[in-house]
Amino acid sequence: MPATKNRRIVLAARPAGEPKDENFRLEETNIPAPAEGQALLRTIYLSLDPYQRGRMNAGPSYAPPVEVGQVMEGGTVSEVLESKAAELRPGNLVVGYTGWQEYAVADGKILQRIDPTLAPISTALGVLGMPGMTAYTGLLNIGQPKAGETVVVSSAAGAVGSAAGQIAKIVGCRVVGIAGGKAKCNFVVNDLGFDACVDYHSGQFAAELKAACPQGVDVYFENVGGHVLESVVPLMNLFGRVPVCGLIAHYNATGLPPGPDGVPPLMVAILVKRLTFRGFIVSDFLQQRPEFERDMAQWLREGRVKYREDVVEGLENAVAGFQGLFRGQNFGKLLVRVGPEPGK
Amino acid sequence: MPATKNRRIVLAARPAGEPKDENFRLEETNIPAPAEGQALLRTIYLSLDPYQRGRMNAGPSYAPPVEVGQVMEGGTVSEVLESKAAELRPGNLVVGYTGWQEYAVADGKILQRIDPTLAPISTALGVLGMPGMTAYTGLLNIGQPKAGETVVVSSAAGAVGSAAGQIAKIVGCRVVGIAGGKAKCNFVVNDLGFDACVDYHSGQFAAELKAACPQGVDVYFENVGGHVLESVVPLMNLFGRVPVCGLIAHYNATGLPPGPDGVPPLMVAILVKRLTFRGFIVSDFLQQRPEFERDMAQWLREGRVKYREDVVEGLENAVAGFQGLFRGQNFGKLLVRVGPEPGK
Numbered sequence: 001m002p003a004t005k006n007r008r009i010v011l012a013a014r015p016a017g018e019p020k021d022e023n024f025r026l027e028e029t030n031i032p033a034p035a036e037g038q039a040l041l042r043t044i045y046l047s048l049d050p051y052q053r054g055r056m057n058a059g060p061s062y063a064p065p066v067e068v069g070q071v072m073e074g075g076t077v078s079e080v081l082e083s084k085a086a087e088l089r090p091g092n093l094v095v096g097y098t099g100w101q102e103y104a105v106a107d108g109k110i111l112q113r114i115d116p117t118l119a120p121i122s123t124a125l126g127v128l129g130m131p132g133m134t135a136y137t138g139l140l141n142i143g144q145p146k147a148g149e150t151v152v153v154s155s156a157a158g159a160v161g162s163a164a165g166q167i168a169k170i171v172g173c174r175v176v177g178i179a180g181g182k183a184k185c186n187f188v189v190n191d192l193g194f195d196a197c198v199d200y201h202s203g204q205f206a207a208e209l210k211a212a213c214p215q216g217v218d219v220y221f222e223n224v225g226g227h228v229l230e231s232v233v234p235l236m237n238l239f240g241r242v243p244v245c246g247l248i249a250h251y252n253a254t255g256l257p258p259g260p261d262g263v264p265p266l267m268v269a270i271l272v273k274r275l276t277f278r279g280f281i282v283s284d285f286l287q288q289r290p291e292f293e294r295d296m297a298q299w300l301r302e303g304r305v306k307y308r309e310d311v312v313e314g315l316e317n318a319v320a321g322f323q324g325l326f327r328g329q330n331f332g333k334l335l336v337r338v339g340p341e342p343g344k
Numbered sequence: 345m346p347a348t349k350n351r352r353i354v355l356a357a358r359p360a361g362e363p364k365d366e367n368f369r370l371e372e373t374n375i376p377a378p379a380e381g382q383a384l385l386r387t388i389y390l391s392l393d394p395y396q397r398g399r400m401n402a403g404p405s406y407a408p409p410v411e412v413g414q415v416m417e418g419g420t421v422s423e424v425l426e427s428k429a430a431e432l433r434p435g436n437l438v439v440g441y442t443g444w445q446e447y448a449v450a451d452g453k454i455l456q457r458i459d460p461t462l463a464p465i466s467t468a469l470g471v472l473g474m475p476g477m478t479a480y481t482g483l484l485n486i487g488q489p490k491a492g493e494t495v496v497v498s499s500a501a502g503a504v505g506s507a508a509g510q511i512a513k514i515v516g517c518r519v520v521g522i523a524g525g526k527a528k529c530n531f532v533v534n535d536l537g538f539d540a541c542v543d544y545h546s547g548q549f550a551a552e553l554k555a556a557c558p559q560g561v562d563v564y565f566e567n568v569g570g571h572v573l574e575s576v577v578p579l580m581n582l583f584g585r586v587p588v589c590g591l592i593a594h595y596n597a598t599g600l601p602p603g604p605d606g607v608p609p610l611m612v613a614i615l616v617k618r619l620t621f622r623g624f625i626v627s628d629f630l631q632q633r634p635e636f637e638r639d640m641a642q643w644l645r646e647g648r649v650k651y652r653e654d655v656v657e658g659l660e661n662a663v664a665g666f667q668g669l670f671r672g673q674n675f676g677k678l679l680v681r682v683g684p685e686p687g688k
Contacts, residue, residue: 222611225608250611250612256609257604257605257608259601259604260601260605262607263605264591264593264597266607267566267573268591270588270621270622270623274624275623277620277621278621278622279614279616
């Protein structure tokens with residue numbers, strides 16, 4: 001019997017600080033019907049990403065916020081159940097931004113077909129999707145790494161960081177990861193092939209990072225902020241580049257942290273060492289999608305880029321998975337399996 | 345009777361915080377004799393610039409420090425008295441880095457001839473020299489202003505800021521200056537032709553700056569740091585650019601200022617608005633000197649760029665002039681007239 005109800009998670013209230021259970025609500029609604037040009041989709045994988053925390057705030061950011069009562073935003077891989085869109089047929093697999101829910105309707109024009117013979121379909125939300133393209137465009141356009149340079153990547157075991165570091169290795173750089181805990185650091189070095197990885201939980205973090213970067217740091221791919229950034233800046237070389245991709249340490253902040261004020265030494269470092277800090281999001285480089293897909297698909301085929309996924313089972317566990325993201329509990333690209341893959 | 349003694353100001357002790365009288369010492373030595381390839385120079389103008397404060401510190405910066413007991417570093421315009429350099433003859437006027445002293449010997453190869461028929465020779469230390477080229481290269485290469493954009497310039501009445509703002513006007517931008525006090529603000533608007541100028545001493549500075557930038561800020565030419573930067577960042581538009589040229593508010597710092605820590609909101613602004621912060625010094629763009637000299641000489645001839653000088657009389661007053669620089673006491677490019685211009 002086909003399902004008649006849609007389960008979805010909406011923003012119940014805007015969080016102050018860490019997102020708590022009461023900021024979300026699991027609702028049941030009817031499954032919507034597609035209008036002309038739309039398709040009805042069944043969600044298979046939902047992507048949980050740090051940027052979604054920003055969408056829960058009312059303030060302006062790089063995209064409009066999720067309104068209270070609306071479905072939480074998120075990228076998805078889905079199966080087309082019914083189509084009134086010329087581009088799509090039942091059984092097609094698509095990637096879109098249909099949010100934290102089991103069923104959705106969406107315009108065919110904003111959905112992208114996935115070829116399931118190329119790679120596991122979940123990678124359309126990871127290494128072959130938004131996180132992979134974020135790493136690729138930010139590292140190459142802003143970081144501009146050159147062979148022989150030292151590249152430091154924070155959140156090195158995460159979806160974006162793991163890709164950024166492996167791309168820097170392909171360029172010919174010395175690559176040093178930063179991750180939380182011994183297991184992640186071992187993975188980053190042994191599985192991903194980084195030259196070194198430093199545990200930011202270590203009491204000796206700044207000293208260990210310095211020891212891992214004997215030639216200083218030319219590119220710092222910034223995913224976290226906070227004391228990690230503070231430890232990297234003194235190691236930056238002249239004309240170093242800092243693509244600012246994420247700041248997960250600050251997404252739950254409710255006010256300014258106590259002093260001292262670190263802005264003067266940061267600005268003096270930018271001036272004296274002629275550093276470039278530049279923020280970006282993946283859509284700033286949308287026109288580079290074809291190069292990204294070509295290069296990344298080839299690197300995956302050749303085994304030069306590896307990835308790891310951390311899959312939470314069931315929409316009802318999405319909130320706990322998302323909360324764990326801010327405590328570094330995920331190990332690899334965090335996904336929710338909302339429903340089975342076709343034929344499985 | 346020709347002079348036989350050289351008066352010079354040396355670094356007596358490294359300052360902690362503001363440079364005090366006891367950090368300098370006026371000495372008399374014999375006038376040195378030029379070796380083969382060198383010229384003996386009589387200093388006419390000495391340039392006093394904020395960067396010289398950095399040279400008084402022991403720590404690494406973008407140039408080696410002045411050692412205790414050494415002559416203070418500074419750009420000069422001088423007359424050649426005697427030459428063993430093939431490039432130079434007595435009576436030639438040259439610009440160099442011969443420091444805070446009345447006489448010096450220097451290699452002919454590192455001195456640049458000045459043509460006194462083009463412009464007043466003092467401008468070789470100002471609008472046609474290092475400060476003018478700093479403004480030109482930093483604004484155009486990093487700021488990349490486009491017609492119709494809003495450009496904010498701090499230290500707008502100073503040597504670099506006044507040039508940067510006028511170049512931005514030539515590009516076709518709305519240009520808003522920041523300066524200390526009503527007299528400087530009036531000069532910036534009425535004489536230099538900026539669209540507006542905001543007094544950073546005003547108790548309403550942030551609100552007045554916002555009112556002066558109704559379309560937000562696309563380029564912030566940073567000369568000061570501190571609370572001025574803090575007020576500009578919230579006004580920055582998407583994809584804004586911040587050439588970091590100077591941070592005079594921080595050069596005398598002896599430690600970190602009290603909190604709260606402003607780094608998280610600064611980094612979040614960089615990320616969310618995709619800002620570029622990039623530090624530079626003029627020598628990073630040395631290869632652009634011919635374009636700079638051609639463009640700036642033409643703008644001066646056409647009256648499109650104006651400049652103002654603040655001339656201190658006599659080497660013995662250099663220290664007081666330099667100290668005043670950090671309190672905003674100079675009004676225009678700060679120079680010391682160490683000796684008379686030829687024929688005057």
